[in-house]
Amino acid sequence: MRKSVLLVCSLALLALCPACGDGSIRYEVAHTPTMGMSFWNAFQLNINEDLVKDQADAVVELGLADVGYKFINIDDGFQQPRDSAGNFRYNADLFPGGMRAVADYIHSLGLKAGIYTDAGDNTCGSENKYPYGLGTGLVGHEEDDCRLFFDEWDYDFIKIDFCGGQNAGLNEREQYTKIGNAIRSCEKKDIIFNICRWRYPGTWAEDVATSWRTTYDIRPWFSRVKYIIDENLWLQAYTRNGHYNDCDMLEIGSQWPGSDARLSHDEELTHMAYWCITSSPLIMGCDMRKVSQESLEVMMNTDLIAMNQDKLGLGAPVVQRSGEVYVVAKDMGAIMGPRRAVVVMNLSEEPSEIDVSVEALGFKGKIKLYDCFTHSYVEDCSPQTSFKVSLAPHASAAYFVTGKRIEKSRYQAEESYMKMFTTIEGIASPRYLQNNSADMGTYAAGLGYSPDNWLEWGNVYSRHGGDYVATFHYAAAAEAGFIVSVNGEEAGACECIIGGSDCDNWQTANIRIHLEKGLNTVRLGCPDGPMPSIDFMEIRKESK
Numbered sequence: 001m002r003k004s005v006l007l008v009c010s011l012a013l014l015a016l017c018p019a020c021g022d023g024s025i026r027y028e029v030a031h032t033p034t035m036g037m038s039f040w041n042a043f044q045l046n047i048n049e050d051l052v053k054d055q056a057d058a059v060v061e062l063g064l065a066d067v068g069y070k071f072i073n074i075d076d077g078f079q080q081p082r083d084s085a086g087n088f089r090y091n092a093d094l095f096p097g098g099m100r101a102v103a104d105y106i107h108s109l110g111l112k113a114g115i116y117t118d119a120g121d122n123t124c125g126s127e128n129k130y131p132y133g134l135g136t137g138l139v140g141h142e143e144d145d146c147r148l149f150f151d152e153w154d155y156d157f158i159k160i161d162f163c164g165g166q167n168a169g170l171n172e173r174e175q176y177t178k179i180g181n182a183i184r185s186c187e188k189k190d191i192i193f194n195i196c197r198w199r200y201p202g203t204w205a206e207d208v209a210t211s212w213r214t215t216y217d218i219r220p221w222f223s224r225v226k227y228i229i230d231e232n233l234w235l236q237a238y239t240r241n242g243h244y245n246d247c248d249m250l251e252i253g254s255q256w257p258g259s260d261a262r263l264s265h266d267e268e269l270t271h272m273a274y275w276c277i278t279s280s281p282l283i284m285g286c287d288m289r290k291v292s293q294e295s296l297e298v299m300m301n302t303d304l305i306a307m308n309q310d311k312l313g314l315g316a317p318v319v320q321r322s323g324e325v326y327v328v329a330k331d332m333g334a335i336m337g338p339r340r341a342v343v344v345m346n347l348s349e350e351p352s353e354i355d356v357s358v359e360a361l362g363f364k365g366k367i368k369l370y371d372c373f374t375h376s377y378v379e380d381c382s383p384q385t386s387f388k389v390s391l392a393p394h395a396s397a398a399y400f401v402t403g404k405r406i407e408k409s410r411y412q413a414e415e416s417y418m419k420m421f422t423t424i425e426g427i428a429s430p431r432y433l434q435n436n437s438a439d440m441g442t443y444a445a446g447l448g449y450s451p452d453n454w455l456e457w458g459n460v461y462s463r464h465g466g467d468y469v470a471t472f473h474y475a476a477a478a479e480a481g482f483i484v485s486v487n488g489e490e491a492g493a494c495e496c497i498i499g500g501s502d503c504d505n506w507q508t509a510n511i512r513i514h515l516e517k518g519l520n521t522v523r524l525g526c527p528d529g530p531m532p533s534i535d536f537m538e539i540r541k542e543s544k
């Protein structure tokens with residue numbers, strides 16, 4: 001019964017990328033992560049025309065524009081309730097020259113201009129306290145407002161919040177899709193659209209927006225930065241194809257209004273390094289007229305910026321973990337090329353040391369380590385199998401690593417892409433869950449029962465192509481199964497052994513698969529029954 005059900009599963013064939021002579025794969029995404037500044041963290045609702053211009057001037061004078069920070073994004077606080085005909089209005093007391101003049105000024109500096117609104121009726125600041133933004137949101141005005149912001153006022157970026165949308169009970173996917181269509185119908189093209197729903201909205205967002213917030217608002221204290229990192233550790237598969245998880249604005253150089261709360265130097269480096277390696281938008285949030293030289297140097301670290309602006313636009317999954325010390329890594333320049341970016345972070349409250357495995361980083365033999373904080377090669381370091389990194393609490397290390405690459409054999413469930421995944425509360429979704437029994441402490445669960453509720457690895461690499469045995473580690477507390485498809489073709493199915501728990505008693509299933517040379521997609525699904533929890537897949541080439 002199950003087998004006949006499993007056999008009906010059919011999947012679209014995914015195009016494979018061309019491989020270069022050395023087996024590496026090169027491509028360039030249309031947009032690298034947005035870099036610029038926003039006014040919310042430092043000024044909240046206290047903005048005006050002079051302040052915006054003054055901060056834009058500072059971005060240029062400080063050399064920040066030269067290293068890539070080009071967007072000057074006005075956040076909440078510039079609006080005024082609509083007129084009786086429903087036309088959008090800005091606050092002419094605060095912006096006497098008008099919003100177009102502000103955008104023109106920003107453009108005259110060689111920069112780009114960003115604006116803000118809500119998907120529903122009211123913006124977040126006005127929902128919370130102040131009436132100025134009530135009714136200024138997009139719902140019911142999608143096309144008119146977009147034409148105003150982009151075609152009349154000439155803005156290049158928009159952040160669209162959801163406080164009004166949430167209170168009105170709007171459906172995120174429908175409303176943001178409608179807005180995306182309104183943006184695309186404007187004469188102005190190439191507009192950067194940022195969804196601000198404070199949770200990972202769902203894979204539909206990739207068809208609609210350039211980037212999306214994944215968490216609640218950042219604050220200049222490390223527990224909040226850590227919360228954002230923790231939430232993003234398992235979302236790295238969703239940053240792809242020039243679309244990005246947005247870890248929120250930078251709190252580097254920022255001080256919480258009315259208090260002296262701010263990040264330490266180590267914490268600022270960890271914050272910057274993680275945002276950079278995961279290709280998050282880099283939107284500075286401090287007062288540019290007051291930022292310290294030390295914080296400025298963190299934000300202007302050109303090695304970290306190069307990590308962020310890499311043309312592959314990849315996320316950086318966890319490749320090694322010891323408690324709350326994480327090693328995250330991504331390819332740079334070319335998939336399976338000789339150079340990778342690596343960040344080692346100690347998110348714990350204790351000084352910690354980790355022995356970083358060269359193999360876990362994807363290399364074999366001697367590697368070269370370039371330290372992105374000191375901008376120099378690590379001397380006398382030619383590790384064969386591992387190297388030690390000692391870190392103070394909240395500190396990190398960031399490297400470019402070069403060497404001979406090895407084909408990855410283990411693909412963790414927590415680095416897979418799950419079509420129906422979202423972290424919006426109240427929506428049934430598959431999950432990445434923590435349990436010490438799972439390899440690296442994390443596994444995936446809640447899959448199956450729908451043709452769309454699958455998990456896949458789109459980055460399964462084979463240098464020469466060939467026949468492999470794929471071993472799946474799974475756990476099933478009750479009857480469950482899954483079909484394995486490779487590049488859209490069904491390769492086999494697993495009827496699970498019931499092991500008594502869905503996150504323990506891990507079992508293995510071996511399925512023979514054929515991989516093409518280069519990148520392959522391996523998908524696990526079960527359209528009308530439950531799937532087991534998945535820990536990882538290991539692939540081994542069959543000897544001839």
Ligand code: GLA
Binds near residue numbers: 076123125216217
């Ligand atoms: C929400 C967003 C913030 C900011 C404020 C403005 O809280 O998450 O980034 O835009 O609204 O009111």
